[in-house]
Amino acid sequence: MHAQYEASIKEANNYKDDDERNQQLFGLKQINDRRQQRVDRLFARLESQVAEFEDLNTHDVLVTKTHAIVDYWSDRSLQERRRLQNRTQKYLELSDASIKAVGGSQNILRALTRSQDFSVIDVSKSNLLTSKDIISVVNSVKSVTGVALLRDDDEIYKAVMSNVQAIIGGNRDVCLYTNVVVSHNYRWGKPYLLCHLPGASVCKVYFYIEIKCNHIVTLQHAVPEKNGKVNVKLNGHELELRGQRPISFTSEDIHLPNEYLNDVGRPNTLEIIVDNESGSIYCLSDVYLPIRPDPEAD
Incomplete structure (x- = not known):
């Protein structure tokens, strides 16, 4: 793994363009940092479990x-x-x-x-x-x-x-969830969120952008057709939302217009909230982060 990382560093250093080379090196550093964090967590857990197995061999455990x-x-x-x-x-x-x-x-x-x-x-x-x-x-x-x-x-x-x-x-994207509960019916193959309180069930996404252009966020969700209504706002501006699937989840790209986004370096807020007059539960499976630039942006 270390040899592969060194080879990737060597390859990145061969880029002639400074910006492209620095971008590649920065990306490789992030990958290596995340990998090292996973290794550290694994070893910490192993050490803790070894200590617990040693506890199993004590007098108190053996005689009770x-x-x-x-x-x-x-x-x-x-x-x-x-x-x-x-x-x-x-x-x-x-x-x-x-x-x-x-x-x-x-x-x-x-x-x-x-x-x-x-x-x-x-x-x-x-x-x-x-x-x-x-x-x-x-x-x-x-x-x-x-x-x-x-x-x-x-x-x-x-x-x-x-x-x-x-x-x-x-400077990482994050969701804040308020007044939601977790499903116990895993019809999607995994738990999902039930946004059940009109006007109170909210998912707020806080994010930064690195380039001023149109962006996209993908939601995996289901908005019931009957009486279901969900509002999506970007920095206070209403956005269009479909997701009308009464039974199954759908993956939907939400367009984030450049004119509604704050400048680079300033935080943005995307709010997904069940409408006050909604008569159905909104089901949210995933908000795919990080929010990304629109590939069709100029």
Whole structure:
């Protein structure tokens, strides 16, 4: 892998055009940084699991009939943690049953903090996790930018916003999810978001552009034909949205006009919100980031 990276660097240095060479080198550096981050996370998890396996060989575990660590490594617990760590999903729904399956709240917290980079955690159907527990997950998993709760909690919202602001500060595109829940019916093959509150269920996309031109964002979603209405605004300007599929999801490119975009270096906001008069639930599977320039732009 290192040899391949060095070969790519050597090839990029052969570019005669300075801008093109610098662009290639910058792209390679980003790829290498992401790869190193994945390696670091993997080794950190392995070291932690080795320590836990060593704990299984202690006197307390060997002489007792039940123990939290034993429950954590049981077949049922492993099955549930595989669901939590399924990298094909961005959204996680937690119930009391799923928490009990891994041996309680402390075990589920350990599993969540080692999970994949999910975006939304739905604990609206569980009473077993405290606000402090949820905040610890949000603080540990920096990709969490939405939490579905039984009731509003200002401290949890502050933790979520801290993650969002950190991502924006790194000049990366990010979605902030408010008043959404995670589906348990995986008709799309993976969980998706149910935007069920008219005027309150919102997905806000914060993004920067590198060149002033028309851009595109792709949504994977379903807007019911009957009584369903979703509004999309770019920096306060209304955009056209189709997505009229009552049963299945559709992939739709949303055109972001250049005249509605802020200048390079200034943040933009794309707001996807269920209309106040909508009579149906809006289903959102994916917002594909980063937002990209329109290939047909001049």
